[in-house]
Amino acid sequence: MALQRSALVASGKSYRAEGISHRVRQINISAIKEMPLLGSRIGGCVSLGQGIPSFATPLHIVEAAFDALRGSPDTGKYSLGPGMAPLRKAVARDLNLKTGIQVDPEREICITVGAMEALAAAVLTVVDRGDEVILPSPNYASHIEQVLLAEGIPVFVPLLQSSWQLDVEAVAKAVTSKTKAIILCNPHNPTGANFRESDLRCVIKIALENNLFIIADETYDFLVYDGERHFSLAVPPEVREHLIAVFSFSKKYAMTGWRVGYVCAAEGILDQMMKIHDAVAICAPTLSQVAALAALSGPQDCVREIAGALLRRRNLTCERLDRLQEHFNYVKPMGAYYLMARFNAPHVDSMTYALRLLHEARVISIPGAAFGPEGEGHIRLSFGGTESEINEAFDRMERWLESNPFHHA
Ligand SMILES: Cc1ncc(COP(=O)(O)O)c(C=O)c1O
Structure with missing residues (x-):
């Protein structure tokens, strides 16, 4: 049915x-x-x-945007396609702080119109018609629509109902010769699960063994409860050439309406994604990039x-x-x-x-x-x-x- x-x-x-x-x-x-x-x-x-x-x-973010609009005519203009250089540098610093990884802000970061644009671009970049994409079920609704938009086939792998944790054996079994990618959102919308590091490392192993991409949606990376830790899929170095990692300013800094997020991927992948970014968005709103820079550089209380x-x-x-x-x-x-x-x-x-x-x-x-x-x-x-x-x-x-x-x- x-x-x-x-x-x-x-x-x-x-x-x-x-x-x-x-x-x-x-x-x-x-x-x-x-x-x-x-x-x-x-x-x-x-x-x-x-x-x-x-x-x-937060007020200091709003004020930075006001100041930039008043003080610099450039705020009302397009930025470079991948985003303002100081923001990309700040993002690379922030990624290093939260995950320990080193990324090149010039070649491996693009500022996007929210995480959503980055996710859509990621899927369109790696999924061809008829390719299978593994999604946990339940899963964030828009990932399903993005796979369908790319004319891919969503392959749902049930989460364990008692905990909503990943069933890694089921993920391994779902891989076929047509599988192209796995999309994983963690912490997880809609279940609120924080996936275990050991399971995430198993998923990486499955992806590497089968030459799959992992599209990681880490929109909620800052938000885990009761002393839990969030494990970012960006951490293990071996996944670099297979990973498109997506992050957002929306929830962390109460900026859902500013529409700003970013993607981190190896240069060869990001170069291809940039073609989509250019065709659909040109750049993320410059004013929102100014606000995002203020968010990253300001107090974190x-x-x-x-x-x-x-x-x-x-x-x-x-x-x-x-x-x-x-x-x-x-x-x-x-x-x-x-x-x-x-x-x-x-x-x-x-x-x-x-x-x-x-x-x-x-x-x-x-x-x-x-x-x-x-x-x-x-x-x-x-x-x-x-x-x-x-x-x-x-x-x-x-x-x-x-x-x-x-x-x-
Ligand atoms: C899992 C997940 N990914 C992406 C998004 C979209 O984020 P953004 O506002 O950065 O586009 C949301 C928004 O609710 C979300 O829950």
Whole structure:
């Protein structure tokens, strides 16, 4: 049975097909973006949906952007394609601090329009029509659409349901002569898993043995809980010629709207990716690059504050879910700010569940099916919102569940 990944289509929207490329017809806007859109049409919704952290961009970053706009006309112009040289240098320094690796800012770094542009460019650079790409399931919805956009074939490898950790044996078994790449997001959206270093090293071994690329999405590298450590796939030197590592300023510095991230890859790979970057973006917004430079060079207390607040929100979300044990079970997230809540409504699919929760309780969640086959039976909850938003959403959910909405299911 084909999974319904689109909330808009499930809600009755039909798309024009005539004259539209097959490539585009077969992809979706991810349900992560569709559900807030549907919510905005209904009005009065509270969100556990899209991963937008509630924090304002720190003031010193905003002020640096204002100063640059006032002080230098260059701020309103294109930068060099790969990004402003001082920012690439700062990124290389930061990568060295967090992973110990040495990269050449001139040849191995490109500043991109968020992590998203880098991920799309990475997939389009290495995936040809019919190539297989291994994705954990569940997995970040946009990776699936990016593989389909490149006319590749997503090959879903289930995560271990009891922990959402990687099943490395299953990854090894999924490799065929058509496999081209593995995409791994860690810490993991949508499950909140922080993958084990030993498993990640096994995945690297599998990639090297089979001559595969690894596309590493490390958007949440700064955000792990309870004393855990994040292991970056960029660390082991042997993976260098196989790795495209993607990072973001969005969550770490509360800059989701600035649209700035970066990619690190060996020169021969990055040179090819730059063709796509040039064709679709020219460069990341210069003003946002100025802001990103201020973020990296300024005080880092803001990052600690964001991580501290998200830890409190994770604990609150878990406490509220624990009060609903009859309705949900879940694996406690150890990184990022999402969890997959498995609902106790056996004959209801996740799209129906999330749409009814939206219409009847005005709570935005994301249907698990958007994240691949193993997402079915779950809704993804984000705890990026404030504690009062989280409490309000759970108050509404509790009232809704008390009304026994799936009585007839
Ligand atoms: C796993 C993952 N990758 C990439 C992105 C996109 O990040 P950016 O805002 O840097 O494009 C997100 C945003 O939520 C994400 O969760």
